[in-house]
Amino acid sequence: MNPITIRKAKTDDVIELSELFYEFIGVGSDLTAMKIQIEITSNNPNYYVAVACDGNRVVGTAMGIVCYDLVGNCNPFMLAENVVVSSEYQGRGIGKLLMQALEDFGQMNQCNYVILVSGSKRETAHKFYESIGYSPDHKGFKKRLKQQI
Template identity: 80%
Template sequence: MNQITVRKAKIDDVTGLSELFIDFIGKESNLTAMKYQVEIISHDPNYYVAVACDGNRVIGTSMGIVCYDLVGNCNPFMLVENVVVSPEFQGQGVGKLLMQTLEDFGQKNQCNYVMLVSGSNRESAYKFYESIGYSIDQRGFKKRLMKQI
């Protein structure tokens, strides 16, 4: 194993990201659409898609989105999505590196807090988030607006 590095995702990472997401959602992603989205996101300062790499291989990812807020001091908050680490690298600190990268991004953008949702049957994910300082603060709700293909 090489030294694990974390950096911002690039178009060249799309194939590696797609492979990670197969483990995450159980099916392949649309590579053309993903390339398009990575291109857009890479120019939006409110997004940070982090990739963890073992050499040139993408082994993990997470995405942070800075969201404007109108409450209190009106500082933004950050939404975290698509936190995935390749099964063979889980438990080796990769997830912590990814989340720390996003938290640094959130602090740089003066976010008041980080918000994320994890699937209802992902006990190991809950333990991971709790181990890095996250708590179940409130009840979360999610409503799907588009049918998954």
């Protein structure tokens, strides 16, 4: 196994990203739309889509989005989304590397905090997030506005 590296996602990563997301949620991705989204987010300084690589193979990903805030010092906060590590690579510290990359991005953007949502039954993920300093002392809610096809 090669040392794991973290880098910004590229449009060439869409097939491997799609495979990761399929493994995670069992839903296929529109590769053309994903490629367009990666191009858009790559050019938007408020987005960071990180990928973890074992050599040239993408084995994990996480996305950070800097959001403006109107409260207190009005510094932004960051939303973490699409955090996935291939089951073959879980337990090797890759999730920690990805989350650290997002937190570094958030600190560079002077974010006050990071928020994320994790499915209520994903106990292993919850333990992971707690182990890296995320507090479960808030309750999150999610409402789907559009059904995935």
